[in-house]
Amino acid sequence: MIQEGFSEIQAAELFDTYLRDHGVKAYFHHPFVWFGERTRFTGISNYKAYQPSERKLRRGEVFILDVAPILSGYFSDIGYTSSLGVNPLLNEAMIFLRSLREEIPLLFRRHKRGSEIWKAVDARIRDAGYENIHKKYPFSVLGHRVHKGVSENAAVSLLNFGWQSYWALLSRGLFGQLFNAQQEGDLTGLWAIEPHIGTHDFGAKFEEILVVTNEDVYWLKDVYPCTTNQSL
Amino acid sequence: MELREKTIRELKTAWLELGTENDEILLCLHGFPDSPEIWSKLAQIASKEFHVVCPFARGVGSSVASRQTSRFGTRSFALDVLSILDTVDPSQEKKITLVGHDLGVAHAWALAPLLGNRLRALVQINGLSLAQMMRRMKSPSQILKSWYIGFNQIPALADWAYGHFMPTLTELAHLLGKSRAHESCAQYESRESFRQYRAMVREAIAQNFSHQVPATQAPALVLWGNPDPFLNIPTEDEFAIHTSCVTIRILAGGHWFFYDEPQIVLDLIRKFLNEHSRPGIPHVVASVVPQDFSSGKHPAD
Numbered sequence: 001m002i003q004e005g006f007s008e009i010q011a012a013e014l015f016d017t018y019l020r021d022h023g024v025k026a027y028f029h030h031p032f033v034w035f036g037e038r039t040r041f042t043g044i045s046n047y048k049a050y051q052p053s054e055r056k057l058r059r060g061e062v063f064i065l066d067v068a069p070i071l072s073g074y075f076s077d078i079g080y081t082s083s084l085g086v087n088p089l090l091n092e093a094m095i096f097l098r099s100l101r102e103e104i105p106l107l108f109r110r111h112k113r114g115s116e117i118w119k120a121v122d123a124r125i126r127d128a129g130y131e132n133i134h135k136k137y138p139f140s141v142l143g144h145r146v147h148k149g150v151s152e153n154a155a156v157s158l159l160n161f162g163w164q165s166y167w168a169l170l171s172r173g174l175f176g177q178l179f180n181a182q183q184e185g186d187l188t189g190l191w192a193i194e195p196h197i198g199t200h201d202f203g204a205k206f207e208e209i210l211v212v213t214n215e216d217v218y219w220l221k222d223v224y225p226c227t228t229n230q231s232l
Numbered sequence: 233m234e235l236r237e238k239t240i241r242e243l244k245t246a247w248l249e250l251g252t253e254n255d256e257i258l259l260c261l262h263g264f265p266d267s268p269e270i271w272s273k274l275a276q277i278a279s280k281e282f283h284v285v286c287p288f289a290r291g292v293g294s295s296v297a298s299r300q301t302s303r304f305g306t307r308s309f310a311l312d313v314l315s316i317l318d319t320v321d322p323s324q325e326k327k328i329t330l331v332g333h334d335l336g337v338a339h340a341w342a343l344a345p346l347l348g349n350r351l352r353a354l355v356q357i358n359g360l361s362l363a364q365m366m367r368r369m370k371s372p373s374q375i376l377k378s379w380y381i382g383f384n385q386i387p388a389l390a391d392w393a394y395g396h397f398m399p400t401l402t403e404l405a406h407l408l409g410k411s412r413a414h415e416s417c418a419q420y421e422s423r424e425s426f427r428q429y430r431a432m433v434r435e436a437i438a439q440n441f442s443h444q445v446p447a448t449q450a451p452a453l454v455l456w457g458n459p460d461p462f463l464n465i466p467t468e469d470e471f472a473i474h475t476s477c478v479t480i481r482i483l484a485g486g487h488w489f490f491y492d493e494p495q496i497v498l499d500l501i502r503k504f505l506n507e508h509s510r511p512g513i514p515h516v517v518a519s520v521v522p523q524d525f526s527s528g529k530h531p532a533d
Contacts, residue, residue: 001314003348009444010345017307021241021300 004059004084008033008052011065019069026152028068028075028165036061039081040203041136051160060085062202068192070164075146077192079207093197093204096128100195101206101219108210108217114183118142121195122181130197133205143179143193144169146209187212190220233268233275233286237294240315243303246294247287247316251279256352257326258282259313261343263334263359264428265402267292267420270333270413274494281502282329285320287313289335291427293420305431306342306362313343324350329505331355333490334462335428338362341474344448351450353508354475355501358457358487362436363445364470374464384429398423408461410486451477453504455497457489458482479504 002011015031032050035057037043044050057063061084068077081097083090103124107117121142125132134142150164157163169177176185179193194207209220233248248268258278260271268286275284288295290304290312302308317324328350332340337359344354360368368374384390394401399414402422406414439445452475454466471478481500483489490497 001311001346003346005348006346013307013444014311014346017302017311018241020302021308021311023300 002057002063002084005056007054007056008035008038009054011057011063012052015065015067019067022071024069024071026070026155026164027157027162028070028077028146028168029161030067030157032064032066032160034064034066034203036063036202039064040131040133040198040201044136047138047159057084060087062087062090062204064203064205066194066205066207068165070150070152070162073150073152074148075150075164075168075192076209077144077146077194077207079194079196079205081204081206089199090202090204093130093199093202096130097195097197097204097206100124101208104193104195104210105217105219108187108212112187114179114185114187115181118179118181118183125195125197128197130199133196133198133203134194137196139178139180141178141180142195143191143207143210145172145177145179146190146192147172188214233272233284235294236319238316238319240312243290243298244294244296245288245290245312245316247285247320248275249286249320250275250284251281252283252320254279254281254283255326256282257317257321257328258284259317259328259330260284260286261313261330261332261336261339262286262289262292263332263336264289264425265398265405265422266334266413267422269416269419270488270491272416273491274497277494278498283320283326285316287316288420289339289425289428291424292422297424297427301427301431301434303431304425304427305435306339307435308431309339310343310346313339314346326350327352329353329355329501331357331501332359333357334359334487335432338365338432341446344450345446351448353450353501353505354448354452355504356452356454357490357497358455358460358463360463360466360470361446361474362432362439363473364466366436366440367470368464371464377462377464380462381429381433384426385433390426394423394426406488409488411488411491413488413491445473447474449475449477451475451479451504451508453501454478454480455490455500456480456482457485457487460487462487477508 001014011033012031033052035055038055039062064081066079107120111117122132147168150168179191189212191210192207193210194205196203196205211218211220233250235246236249237244237246262268262270268288271286278284290309291297328347329352330340330344337356338361340354341361344351403414456466458465466480
């Protein structure tokens with residue numbers, strides 16, 4: 001449905017309407033929508049600037065959709081990159097992201113410490129000639145934990161994040177919940193992993209839930225496919 | 233007109249369609265307490281040159297009601313109509329002239345910005361956008377005329393009234409608006425369609441706080457049957473928030489005048505589209521042109 005001339009705010013509102021029509025009442029974080037150069041966070045210098053803006057989408061440009069709805073008490077988080085029309089450079093970036101997606105579970109099986117995994121992903125991105133854009137996220141996170149069991153009532157949010165996200169992360173000590181270069185703790189659990197790469201023109205990412213157990217590591221979507229339209 | 237149905241986000245949704253072989257869409261959004269049948273006379277004559285599409289509002293006929301009030305609102309209905317357009321025009325190449333009447337105008341203004349370059353023009357018939365209606369809530373005479381909006385917010389009472397007396401209330405509304413349209417529009421179930429008012433009040437309040445008002449580059453034609461027992465006559469300044477190109481024409485005939493004079497309405501629309509068909513044409517400053525059918529002069533002249 002996204003068309004040329006849509007603003008990020010319009011796209012985010014459509015996104016929100018679509019999800020609420022399917023029963024979503026609250027979010028870990030509300031829809032983020034980035035167009036063009038904003039997909040690599042050009043021009044974004046403070047937390048408020050990450051939120052959807054009046055920036056309009058032009059033909060051929062890349063866009064990123066990222067949302068974390070809460071449904072029946074379960075958090076989810078998904079990121080999706082595409083372009084309005086053909087974009088060969090984006091196609092190349094998505095090929096690399098697909099290969100990274102294959103590699104990440106292997107990195108989790110190979111390394112015991114999150115910091116090592118983060119640095120390995122960072123090295124892979126730079127070796128492929130891209131910039132590490134998730135380094136620009138708050139706390140430079142490659143991902144964060146997802147949990148169950150939060151109320152969907154009282155939809156109060158700050159900087160596009162629902163109160164449920166602040167509670168879920170802060171009540172559990174925050175830093176153990178974030179997957180960044182300082183992650184040293186136990187890795188078992190559910191993680192929303194979101195590698196974000198950049199060229200000089202645009203950024204691209206994917207975000208999916210990674211299941212880490214003592215026996216195995218796998219993408220949740222590979223076991224429970226939820227859509228025929230693949231984000232990667 | 234052919235009845236078509238589709239499940240959209242888990243709800244059965246319906247529309248009437250005519251003139252599918254034509255290259256340009258006339259998308260007609262009805263108001264309350266109507267169904268798309270209200271467009272039947274206009275659709276019959278327009279279908280010679282337009283692909284006419286008339287969606288059922290949520291809670292009317294086969295567009296089944298939802299337990300969620302938000303599904304009756306303009307944002308959700310805009311998504312529904314976009315999905316209908318994907319079906320009637322998969323190529324997305326047909327230009328669209330969007331026509332709204334009554335509550336259909338609120339839906340039209342929510343949809344217009346989402347149509348982008350496909351939108352050729354918006355035609356507003358005896359109805360207002362949410363933003364326009366909010367601004368009118370400063371006018372005591374408009375507040376009095378809009379008493380039913382308040383009534384429709386009352387839990388249980390409005391549900392009971394429409395559940396038991398919908399056909400009678402529909403007939404009364406049409407008679408008040410100087411129309412007998414109810415005689416051909418009683419076919420479809422519509423007892424829950426009043427919930428559009430509940431959804432829209434919530435949206436209007438949220439829109440007021442966010443200062444996000446739908447706008448479009450497309451030209452707007454306002455056709456207003458006067459007198460209207462539900463809405464005051466529009467003024468030029470009411471449209472500046474939505475578009476810089478608007479033409480207002482006041483015609484004698486009441487709230488549902490388009491049902492009784494479809495040929496005149498079609499001629500006015502056609503004339504407007506022809507006037508705005510060439511790029512670079514200067515924007516028409518809003519002009520209020522009183523017209524009286526009794527003079528024998530055709531308003532399109």
